Amino acid sequence: MARAGLNRGRVVAQAAVLADDIGLERITLASVAKHLGVRLPSLYNHVEGLEGLRRELSMLALRELAGQLGAAAVGKAGKDALRATADAYRAYALRFPGRYAATVTAPAPADDDHNEAAAAVLQVVVSVLHGYGLAGDPVIHAVRELRASMHGWADLEKRGAFGMPHDVDVSYQRLIDHLHVSLTQYADEPAPQ
Amino acid sequence: MARAGLNRGRVVAQAAVLADDIGLERITLASVAKHLGVRLPSLYNHVEGLEGLRRELSMLALRELAGQLGAAAVGKAGKDALRATADAYRAYALRFPGRYAATVTAPAPADDDHNEAAAAVLQVVVSVLHGYGLAGDPVIHAVRELRASMHGWADLEKRGAFGMPHDVDVSYQRLIDHLHVSLTQYADEPAPQ
DNA sequence: TTGCAAAACTAATAGCACTAGTTTATAAAC
DNA sequence: GTTTATAAACTAGTGCTATTAGTTTTGCAA
Numbered sequence: 001m002a003r004a005g006l007n008r009g010r011v012v013a014q015a016a017v018l019a020d021d022i023g024l025e026r027i028t029l030a031s032v033a034k035h036l037g038v039r040l041p042s043l044y045n046h047v048e049g050l051e052g053l054r055r056e057l058s059m060l061a062l063r064e065l066a067g068q069l070g071a072a073a074v075g076k077a078g079k080d081a082l083r084a085t086a087d088a089y090r091a092y093a094l095r096f097p098g099r100y101a102a103t104v105t106a107p108a109p110a111d112d113d114h115n116e117a118a119a120a121v122l123q124v125v126v127s128v129l130h131g132y133g134l135a136g137d138p139v140i141h142a143v144r145e146l147r148a149s150m151h152g153w154a155d156l157e158k159r160g161a162f163g164m165p166h167d168v169d170v171s172y173q174r175l176i177d178h179l180h181v182s183l184t185q186y187a188d189e190p191a192p193q
Numbered sequence: 194m195a196r197a198g199l200n201r202g203r204v205v206a207q208a209a210v211l212a213d214d215i216g217l218e219r220i221t222l223a224s225v226a227k228h229l230g231v232r233l234p235s236l237y238n239h240v241e242g243l244e245g246l247r248r249e250l251s252m253l254a255l256r257e258l259a260g261q262l263g264a265a266a267v268g269k270a271g272k273d274a275l276r277a278t279a280d281a282y283r284a285y286a287l288r289f290p291g292r293y294a295a296t297v298t299a300p301a302p303a304d305d306d307h308n309e310a311a312a313a314v315l316q317v318v319v320s321v322l323h324g325y326g327l328a329g330d331p332v333i334h335a336v337r338e339l340r341a342s343m344h345g346w347a348d349l350e351k352r353g354a355f356g357m358p359h360d361v362d363v364s365y366q367r368l369i370d371h372l373h374v375s376l377t378q379y380a381d382e383p384a385p386q
Numbered sequence: 387t388t389g390c391a392a393a394a395c396t397a398a399t400a401g402c403a404c405t406a407g408t409t410t411a412t413a414a415a416c
Numbered sequence: 417g418t419t420t421a422t423a424a425a426c427t428a429g430t431g432c433t434a435t436t437a438g439t440t441t442t443g444c445a446a
Contacts, residue, residue: 003411003424025218030402041404042425050403106352141364144346144355148368152345153337159299162337171334175341178375185371196393196442223433233434235394243434 004038008046011036012056019057019098027098029053054102059117061099066120068092073124077131079180085128086150086176093154100154129183138186149179197231201239204229205249212250212291220291222246247295252310254292259313261285266317270324272373278321279343279369286347293347322376331379342372 014035018027029050033040047053072088073081093100103121107114122143129142153175162168207228211220222243226233240246265281266274286293296314300307315336322335346368355361 006424028402029404039426040402041427044404045424104348104352104354106354137360140357140360141367144349144361144364145342145368145371147354148345148349149338149342150345151349152341152343155297155348156337156341156344159297161297161299161340164333167330167333168337171337174334174379175338178338178371178378181374181378182371185374186367199393221433222435232395234396234436237435238393 004036004042006036006038006042006046008056011043011046012053012060015053015057016060016096016099019102020096021098024054024057024098024101027053027057054105055111055114057099058102058105058107059114061096061102062114062117062121064096064099065089065092065103066117066124069121069124073128081128081131082180082183083176085124086172086179089150090154090157090172093158097158100158104151104155132183133187134183142183142186145182146179149175197229197235199229199231199235199239201249204236204239205246205253208246208250209253209289209292212295213289214291217247217250217291217294220246247298248304248307250292251295251298251300252307254289254295255307255310255314257289257292258282258285258296259310259317262314262317266321274321274324275373275376276369278317279365279372282343283347283350283365286351290351293351297344297348325376326380327376335376335379338375339372342368 011032015027015032018031018035022031029043030040032053033043036043043053047056068088068091069085072084076084103118107118109115125143125146126139129139129146132142134142153172156162157168162171204225208220208225211224211228215224222236223233225246226236229236236246240249261281261284262278265277269277296311300311302308318336318339319332322332322339325335327335346365349355350361355364
């Protein structure tokens with residue numbers, strides 16, 4: 001048989017397309033192989049089984065997401081930066097639902113590459129918070145609040161959990177406005193007992 | 194063979210225990226049957242395959258969650274009600290991670306029973322918002338903001354996405370405090386253009 | 387006591403992940 | 417140009433899963 005010219009990147013890229021199409025949890029090695037015109041066991045030359053493919057896909061998506069967020073935030077500060085990154089985050093989740101789902105799986109503690117990819121996303125958010133004058137402990141709390149709000153929104157909207165679709169943009173804008181208010185208050189307010 | 198005395202409730206209850214134990218996406222009809230001391234095909238007398246079991250599990254969890262939230266909110270109003278329901282929501286997700294995951298799958302539009310179970314949860318949240326004097330359109334936006342924040346937090350914490358565990362309670366308290374501020378502002382503020 | 391419906395079963399099919407072992411193509415070394 | 421080593425593909429086979437079809441058994445009601 002002629003070689004298919006496969007490599008890890010092509011396998012993961014095909015898996016990403018498929019994940020966005022049919023859902024992250026439904027990708028199988030069999031379907032990826034079929035789309036690549038190759039037999040299933042051939043994939044084991046490039047990824048470490050289904051679990052390895054999922055890990056690779058998670059890293060791909062985290063890097064893509066970090067790139068999108070960084071590009072959106074560059075040259076902006078304060079509320080502008082917040083809105084730009086939040087919009088980019090939501091847009092990525094909606095346009096690439098399978099990849100986005102892959103970004104949420106927590107890396108294994110000892111998996112340096114995976115953790116590095118996750119940290120790249122975090123770094124953009126931290127930069128936005130620095131624009132609010134936040135540093136030290138409040139950054140930790142603020143990051144968690146931001147992540148929770150943005151992820152919760154993205155996950156629910158992606159799943160079609162918001163009944164009427166027409167006002168969703170307005171709702172999201174309000175959420176971001178409220179996050180902006182919260183962030184401006186973080187520096188001043190004392191920690192709750 | 195003596196009859197196992199199975200019924201839909203026992204099958205779904207076993208699936209719930211298993212989902213909390215090994216994760217919602219990892220439950221199989223085979224493992225449920227094994228724990229019930231029965232052969233796999235016997236389950237088809239009580240649930241409509243794996244998909245049917247997942248649906249039943251989602252309804253069970255939604256009803257449980259609605260009960261927990263309702264019990265937490267009863268007799269309270271305003272910030273007290275918000276904090277009580279938010280704490281109950283978080284506690285349910287952490288104590289029953291598999292069931293909680295099942296609550297998030299959106300019901301099929303034509304699935305009346307499933308939609309009714311989901312509406313019961315929504316109803317508690319709406320009641321809390323009434324305590325803030327919210328009605329009409331702002332309720333829609335506020336519900337979405339609340340759900341996104343609470344679900345995002347629960348989902349991330351459940352996945353172990355928050356690095357250092359010791360300050361998580363404080364972070365959550367701040368998130369709720371900020372939601373309280375947002376909700377009190379909802380009635381006054383005009384919709385963003 | 388008899389008969390029926392529900393609840394369990396066995397058997398069989400098809401799809402999946404994964405492993406072992408084999409062939410083949412490519413590219414480097416001679 | 418030939419040889420050789422390596423990597424990339426393959427076939428074959430195992431064990432798990434969901435699902436369906438058809439069969440036996442049980443318990444209750446007539």
